[in-house]
Amino acid sequence: MTYMAIPNIGNYTIALATAVESLGIKAWASTATTPEALKLGIAAAPETVCLPLKAHLGHFIEADRAGVEYAFMVNSVGTCRLRYYRHMIEHILKDLGLKIKIFGLGFDGFKPPIVRHFDPGPITFLKPLFHTALKIKVIDKLEVAAWRTRAIEITHGDTTLLMNKLLVELSESKTMARTRAIRKKVAGCFAEIPVDKEKKPLKVGLVGEISFLRDKCLNKNIEYILGSQGIELRNFFLLGEELKNITRIVFLNQNKRKYLSKVADRYLQCTVGGHALDSVAHSIHCADEGYDGMIHLCPSGCMPEVSVRPILKRVSKDKDIPILEMSYDEHTCDVGISTRLEAFADVLMERRKKQPARPSRGEGN
Amino acid sequence: MIMIKRLHKSVGVYIDMGNQFLKNISPEWMWKSGHYSGSSLRIGIPRMFFYYIYPDLWETFFGELGMEPVVSRPSTRKTVEKASQISETEHCLPNKLFDAHLAEVVGKVDMVFVPRVLSTIKNHLSCPKFGPLPDAARADIARGTEVLSIDIDENKRPLSKTLLLLGKKLNIQKSKTLSAIKSAFIAMESANKKMVLLNKKKGKPRFLLVGHPYVIHDNFIAGPILSKLESMGVEVELISFADDTPAKSYILWSTANKIYHKLNTLSSEDYDGVIQLTVFNCGCDSMMIDTYRQLVKDKNVPYMYLMVDEHLAQSGIDTRVEAFIDSLRWRG
Ligand code: SF4
Numbered sequence: 001m002t003y004m005a006i007p008n009i010g011n012y013t014i015a016l017a018t019a020v021e022s023l024g025i026k027a028w029a030s031t032a033t034t035p036e037a038l039k040l041g042i043a044a045a046p047e048t049v050c051l052p053l054k055a056h057l058g059h060f061i062e063a064d065r066a067g068v069e070y071a072f073m074v075n076s077v078g079t080c081r082l083r084y085y086r087h088m089i090e091h092i093l094k095d096l097g098l099k100i101k102i103f104g105l106g107f108d109g110f111k112p113p114i115v116r117h118f119d120p121g122p123i124t125f126l127k128p129l130f131h132t133a134l135k136i137k138v139i140d141k142l143e144v145a146a147w148r149t150r151a152i153e154i155t156h157g158d159t160t161l162l163m164n165k166l167l168v169e170l171s172e173s174k175t176m177a178r179t180r181a182i183r184k185k186v187a188g189c190f191a192e193i194p195v196d197k198e199k200k201p202l203k204v205g206l207v208g209e210i211s212f213l214r215d216k217c218l219n220k221n222i223e224y225i226l227g228s229q230g231i232e233l234r235n236f237f238l239l240g241e242e243l244k245n246i247t248r249i250v251f252l253n254q255n256k257r258k259y260l261s262k263v264a265d266r267y268l269q270c271t272v273g274g275h276a277l278d279s280v281a282h283s284i285h286c287a288d289e290g291y292d293g294m295i296h297l298c299p300s301g302c303m304p305e306v307s308v309r310p311i312l313k314r315v316s317k318d319k320d321i322p323i324l325e326m327s328y329d330e331h332t333c334d335v336g337i338s339t340r341l342e343a344f345a346d347v348l349m350e351r352r353k354k355q356p357a358r359p360s361r362g363e364g365n
Numbered sequence: 366m367i368m369i370k371r372l373h374k375s376v377g378v379y380i381d382m383g384n385q386f387l388k389n390i391s392p393e394w395m396w397k398s399g400h401y402s403g404s405s406l407r408i409g410i411p412r413m414f415f416y417y418i419y420p421d422l423w424e425t426f427f428g429e430l431g432m433e434p435v436v437s438r439p440s441t442r443k444t445v446e447k448a449s450q451i452s453e454t455e456h457c458l459p460n461k462l463f464d465a466h467l468a469e470v471v472g473k474v475d476m477v478f479v480p481r482v483l484s485t486i487k488n489h490l491s492c493p494k495f496g497p498l499p500d501a502a503r504a505d506i507a508r509g510t511e512v513l514s515i516d517i518d519e520n521k522r523p524l525s526k527t528l529l530l531l532g533k534k535l536n537i538q539k540s541k542t543l544s545a546i547k548s549a550f551i552a553m554e555s556a557n558k559k560m561v562l563l564n565k566k567k568g569k570p571r572f573l574l575v576g577h578p579y580v581i582h583d584n585f586i587a588g589p590i591l592s593k594l595e596s597m598g599v600e601v602e603l604i605s606f607a608d609d610t611p612a613k614s615y616i617l618w619s620t621a622n623k624i625y626h627k628l629n630t631l632s633s634e635d636y637d638g639v640i641q642l643t644v645f646n647c648g649c650d651s652m653m654i655d656t657y658r659q660l661v662k663d664k665n666v667p668y669m670y671l672m673v674d675e676h677l678a679q680s681g682i683d684t685r686v687e688a689f690i691d692s693l694r695w696r697g
Pocket of ligand 1: 303457458459460492493494495577644646647648649650
């Protein structure tokens with residue numbers, strides 16, 4: 001059996017695996033970078049590159065050790081370091097004498113080389129793609145439900161258990177019909193978790209660099225930590241949404257980016273690169289919607305995200321919304337993170353007590 | 366209409382009004398804040414980034430337009446101290462220095478100039494950190510001062526057009542702007558020529574110093590290294606960025622591609638060594654340094670890499686440079 005390593009994009013890796021299997025090969029992946037992979041990456045990469053690259057690289061090295069022959073990753077896109085990831089990773093892997101072959105996935109022609117290589121034939125190829133899209137939608141739904149429920153669950157861990165159970169089911173689902181069935185039962189399953197309906201949880205938005213928004217290992221499980229502190233989250237990385245943006249750019253040329261630019265216009269008149277514009281726009285948006293606070297995640301030294309920090313600070317002052325800046329490097333430890341998050345939650349709680357009626361708290365949607 | 370009349374006396378009142386109408390009829394900085402005092406306007410230019418990317422261009426241009434350009438003083442240890450107080454801790458060193466330079470001119474001038482340098486040569490991009498510079502300036506350090514800005518994007522329009530637009534923004538006659546552009550380009554060209562060689566000494570070992578223009582020409586970052594090299598009597602050539610036609614490569618960042626191109630076409634006859642100067646937290650360099658090193662190594666030219674951070678000490682630099690040059694002697 002041929003295996004292909006796919007990059008970790010959090011729980012969405014499950015959906016991506018389905019796409020890879022459409023090529024008639026097996027997917028080698030995990031829903032979070034493993035600490036071992038991260039260690040391998042850190043050891044092999046130049047010291048000054050950013051952490052997501054090290055995680056990526058480590059993942060591939062680990063794959064190669066496990067005997068995986070192929071891997072794929074995004075091609076050169078964007079204005080920041082991401083554009084050079086593939087070049088650098090390929091070089092390092094070659095220097096290490098590893099044989100794993102990397103396919104780039106980007107807009108280079110109708111049939112990307114990866115499809116040409118495995119040539120699965122159109123029918124076997126297209127159907128799983130729809131299945132992938134469906135799975136992505138289900139995962140979006142799961143994530144959203146989990147952020148809400150975790151904050152008000154009565155027994156700690158219920159939500160996470162349920163989430164994991166459903167994710168396993170989803171990854172085992174081989175047919176569209178089963179996936180649809182899972183989608184149907186999501187809402188019901190989450191409704192069964194005993195919750196404290198009276199509780200008005202703090203609402204916090206997560207923005208920043210995407211690998212940190214989605215990878216539990218990199219962000220030190222921030223969603224879980226915050227959720228179990230009774231904080232309702234909104235993580236601004238939902239793959240379904242992102243994909244919608246991309247297709248809209250291609251087909252309708254009327255995308256969310258434009259809307260975001262408009263929201264951020266008073267503070268930032270440039271798209272910067274990465275998700276920096278999103279960070280600013282979402283922060284403004286959340287402030288207007290009455291969120292209690294924002295958390296901005298990025299790897300230390302991240303070019304686009306760090307460069308908008310002064311702007312986020314201004315937003316925070318103007319709109320009176322606390323924004324916590326978190327940056328991660330390889331020395332960041334779990335304890336440090338949870339301490340900072342706890343302190344932040346305390347601050348938000350104090351603020352809530354002082355001004356109990358923050359405007360327009362969107363109930364239940 | 367009343368609004369427009371009052372606008373000419375004091376525009377400051379309209380900060381944050383977000384009046385779409387005013388925005389449409391007046392130059393960008395007018396509705397942002399501040400006041401307009403005619404031609405002898407003092408304009409502040411931070412001595413960083415675009416100041417070195419376009420040497421002498423801005424002073425000449427604004428000067429010819431009848432304004433008074435005020436450039437911040439060259440970076441010193443003081444600048445760095447100031448930078449570490451006011452700037453974002455995770456910025457790269459040049460960006461921190463930029464903030465300090467900006468802070469130096471703010472308050473002394475009627476407006477500051479911070480362009481958005483998106484691309485300096487066609488089909489290339491600048492470092493993503495340049496994008497939000499004017500916005501960050503408005504949000505933080507230059508708050509309350511007019512920030513004059515313009516997009517410099519060679520993928521959209523050439524620099525001369527950009528400057529023409531800038532003149533229009535300032536409500537200056539087209540003919541005047543045109544002649545200012547002409548002088549500015551001439552000034553930039555001669556400055557570019559002057560910037561290259563440090564000291565010419567026949568028969569001495571000759572080194573090439575590479576790095577971003579605002580790194581190798583900054584007094585704090587490159588000063589100690591240049592003075593050390595000078596005192597050792599070696600000839601140093603600073604990489605020139607004047608040539609705007611580097612061969613296409615996989616690199617999209619303009620400065621990085623120019624450096625790549627230069628190193629790629631390097632001959633071991635021309636130089637006795639290459640000194641790579643980089644700065645703490647520079648994202649672009651972090652991706653490129655290994656490629657550069659490999660290129661130079663393949664040419665069989667000695668290579669030294671120096672990273673400068675806020676705590677740069679002359680003694681440390683001295684030892685490294687001496688060791689490098691000594692090792693070349695033994696190399697024979
Ligand atoms: S290229 Fe490097 S030094 Fe220059 S602004 Fe970008 S990160 Fe900073």
